[in-house]
Amino acid sequence: MYKNFEVIESSLEKIKEDIKNFYDPSKYHFITINAIDLGNGKVNIKWFFAKYEVMDKPIAFSVDATYEDTIPSIVDIIPSAWLSEAELADLFGLNIEGAKKGLFLEPDSPPAPLRRS
Amino acid sequence: MLKMFIESLKNLFSEPATLPGIGTEAPKGYRGLIVFNKEKCIFCTKCELVCPVDAIKFIYPEDGSRNLEFNYNPFLCIYCGECVRACPKDGALIQTNIVPEPGTQEDNPNEKWFEIERRAQESKKKWQIALAKKRQEALKKAKKQPPSDKKGSKK
Amino acid sequence: MENKMIVPFGSQHITLLEPVRFIFETENEKIVNVDVDVGYVHRGIEKACQTKLNYKQVAYIIPRICGLCAMSHALAYITAVEKILEFDPPKKAKYLRVLVHELDRIHSHLFAMAHVAEAAGYENLVMHLFRDRELAMECLEILTGNRVQYDYGCIGGVNRDLTPEVEKILRKKLKKLEDRIHWFKDLYMNDYTLSLRWKGIGVISKEMAEKYNAAGPVARASGVRTDARAEFDALPYRDLGFEMIVYKDGDIYSRNLVRLDEIFVSLRIIWNILDGLPEGNYKEEVKGLPKGESVCRWEAPRGELFMHVRGDGKQILTRVRVKTPTFSNIPVLRELFVGANYADVPAIITSFDPCMSCTAR
Numbered sequence: 001m002y003k004n005f006e007v008i009e010s011s012l013e014k015i016k017e018d019i020k021n022f023y024d025p026s027k028y029h030f031i032t033i034n035a036i037d038l039g040n041g042k043v044n045i046k047w048f049f050a051k052y053e054v055m056d057k058p059i060a061f062s063v064d065a066t067y068e069d070t071i072p073s074i075v076d077i078i079p080s081a082w083l084s085e086a087e088l089a090d091l092f093g094l095n096i097e098g099a100k101k102g103l104f105l106e107p108d109s110p111p112a113p114l115r116r117s
Numbered sequence: 118m119l120k121m122f123i124e125s126l127k128n129l130f131s132e133p134a135t136l137p138g139i140g141t142e143a144p145k146g147y148r149g150l151i152v153f154n155k156e157k158c159i160f161c162t163k164c165e166l167v168c169p170v171d172a173i174k175f176i177y178p179e180d181g182s183r184n185l186e187f188n189y190n191p192f193l194c195i196y197c198g199e200c201v202r203a204c205p206k207d208g209a210l211i212q213t214n215i216v217p218e219p220g221t222q223e224d225n226p227n228e229k230w231f232e233i234e235r236r237a238q239e240s241k242k243k244w245q246i247a248l249a250k251k252r253q254e255a256l257k258k259a260k261k262q263p264p265s266d267k268k269g270s271k272k
Numbered sequence: 273m274e275n276k277m278i279v280p281f282g283s284q285h286i287t288l289l290e291p292v293r294f295i296f297e298t299e300n301e302k303i304v305n306v307d308v309d310v311g312y313v314h315r316g317i318e319k320a321c322q323t324k325l326n327y328k329q330v331a332y333i334i335p336r337i338c339g340l341c342a343m344s345h346a347l348a349y350i351t352a353v354e355k356i357l358e359f360d361p362p363k364k365a366k367y368l369r370v371l372v373h374e375l376d377r378i379h380s381h382l383f384a385m386a387h388v389a390e391a392a393g394y395e396n397l398v399m400h401l402f403r404d405r406e407l408a409m410e411c412l413e414i415l416t417g418n419r420v421q422y423d424y425g426c427i428g429g430v431n432r433d434l435t436p437e438v439e440k441i442l443r444k445k446l447k448k449l450e451d452r453i454h455w456f457k458d459l460y461m462n463d464y465t466l467s468l469r470w471k472g473i474g475v476i477s478k479e480m481a482e483k484y485n486a487a488g489p490v491a492r493a494s495g496v497r498t499d500a501r502a503e504f505d506a507l508p509y510r511d512l513g514f515e516m517i518v519y520k521d522g523d524i525y526s527r528n529l530v531r532l533d534e535i536f537v538s539l540r541i542i543w544n545i546l547d548g549l550p551e552g553n554y555k556e557e558v559k560g561l562p563k564g565e566s567v568c569r570w571e572a573p574r575g576e577l578f579m580h581v582r583g584d585g586k587q588i589l590t591r592v593r594v595k596t597p598t599f600s601n602i603p604v605l606r607e608l609f610v611g612a613n614y615a616d617v618p619a620i621i622t623s624f625d626p627c628m629s630c631t632a633r
Contacts, residue, residue, distance in 0.1 A: 003355045003566040025482045029498055031569070032595040034580050048578070050569060053497045053516075055505055058567055080484040080603035083310075084595075090311075091318075104311035104632060113319050118463055124455075125396055134403045146438070148417035169329035197332040197423040198431070 005058040015063050016072045019047060023077055027052065033084040035092050037116045041067050043092065073097040147214035148196045153187045157209040160185045164200035164210060173200060174237040177244035188233045192220040275299050279614065283312050287391055287618035290628035298614055306609045310602060314632040318592055326587040327353060327562055332423055337594065338630045339420045340383060343376040344572035345594065347425045351506045352568035352581040354427060357560055364552045365429035370507050371545045372416060372424050374538040379408035380573035381531040384625035388528055391622040392469040407449040411442050429555035439546060446542060453535050460532055470525035474608060474620040477522060484604035488575020488597050489530045490624055494522035500571035512541045524623040561585050572597050574625050596630035
């Protein structure tokens with residue numbers, strides 16, 4: 001299923017702690033957060049990291065959630081994550097703590113365009 | 118700074134880098150207008166299927182035959198050349214190095230093309246019904262005369 | 273408090289190249305707070321790739337995200353799909369992909385350098401850079417058939433072979449270009465107008481670049497050793513004499529020098545390819561439907577491009593995610609403005625070489 005990256009399964013409660021224990025700014029490069037709509041109101045969220053200067057597989061933390069769940073924000077661990085979180089909050093309509101809405105979409109555009117109904 | 122000054126002075130007297138504007142030709146391998154050759158086409162509609170932007174539309178004849186009408190919108194085309202590569206018959210679709218001209222109001226590119234899209238969709242439905250009828254008739258004939266070989270169009 | 277003034281910058285501004293909006297809170301000339309809005313050009317390309325187009329057509333739509341790094345987008349997507357299909361492209365195709373990708377990098381870097389020079393008010397240099405960028409564009413036009421949208425890569429290899437007569441023209445033009453780049457290097461090192469305007473302005477320290485995960489030339493100018501060409505095994509860069517360019521100062525000047533030196537590295541790679549292009553097919557048939565998930569990290573001219581593709585065994589993919597380089601650089605750009613002079617803002621923004629049509633997609 002996962003062809004060229006390593007996946008660490010986690011859960012909504014644990015994810016923040018896991019990333020805190022894992023992330024070292026001088027060693028790892030935070031890439032982005034991505035969500036995949038699995039249908040039936042379920043969504044899979046992945047946090048991607050890669051090592052600096054070493055040819056190695058990227059690492060992803062994976063969490064399964066629903067659209068009703070509140071997803072913890074990692075901005076206090078990785079300050080640059082706010083933009084990725086804002087994008088997911090806009091395009092998927094996810095409830096991410098403290099994420100600003102309306103950054104990627106215009107006020108009159110349809111809400112959560114990447115959701116599959 | 119002195120270097121830049123000298124270079125700029127040199128440029129004053131050298132040949133201009135810009136092109137004269139009129140008569141500039143596209144190089145040999147330029148991906149320009151797509152040209153259709155009806156005599157060679159076998160109407161497999163592969164080009165219509167692979168086109169990422171639906172710039173090729175076939176209008177189907179009403180009688181269920183394979184004599185389709187090719188329609189191409191140069192204003193919608195992104196000149197990727199995928200249709201030419203998908204074409205199974207050499208020379209039916211060619212990518213020339215003619216630089217496409219921009220669409221103007223006289224060309225009326227939008228309304229014309231919407232009309233073609235609508236007609237293509239409708240004619241395909243009709244054509245499919247006609248084809249189904251044709252096949253049924255062919256089947257009936259085949260049942261009546263079992264020794265004769267296969268008839269009717271295949272898809 | 274009453275000294276503070278709010279100055280909007282964008283979405284349309286004379287020194288801005290792309291639609292992005294900053295709202296600066298300034299105290300005299302110093303900026304104390306910044307707010308940013310990036311979504312002016314959201315076109316829904318990801319949505320189109322997931323609903324309307326099949327996975328082979330997506331390879332021709334994805335490059336339309338951005339004109340300047342079209343080849344990076346296309347190749348990153350193609351690599352990600354090939355990884356899902358577990359297909360290894362022929363060696364010759366890989367080399368040709370590197371060739372077009374590096375030519376793309378050259379013209380994009382020259383473009384970025386020209387804009388930085390323009391923001392510094394050095395019009396003469398702008399004209400020179402743009403004129404010589406034309407050489408790289410012409411090379412690409414002869415090789416791929418178009419100046420901007422190359423459509424060169426496809427799932428299974430590349431669409432065109434390198435013919436001997438094209439190679440001859442490429443060699444001639446690249447030789448000329450190389451001479452010109454040497455001249456630019458000399459100018460950049462010695463011209464004191466450039467150093468006056470650029471040295472010590474917009475400094476990003478190494479810690480800051482790491483903390484905010486900067487990417488591409490911006491990170492490398494600050495001493496962070498990151499380059500997706502050395503970190504992701506998609507193309508044979510190791511065999512082609514790739515070298516990572518790292519500067520330590522982190523100001524606008526060193527960002528320019530990183531770009532300039534990367535052009536030399538790109539030219540060296542291109543010469544190596546032209547001299548030692550392997551024999552064989554340039555395209556192979558790929559069969560099967562993508563089922564699985566893969567990622568691709570790709571060094572676009574502006575930094576790290578990231579693709580995440582998931583297919584569920586259908587013609588249409590479930591998810592195509594594009595993370596573009598400027599998307600990574602927006603957070604560090606926002607932090608950098610705090611404490612900077614308002615007059616330096618145009619130079620700082622252009623030195624990041626932002627691409628908003630990539631960011632919003």
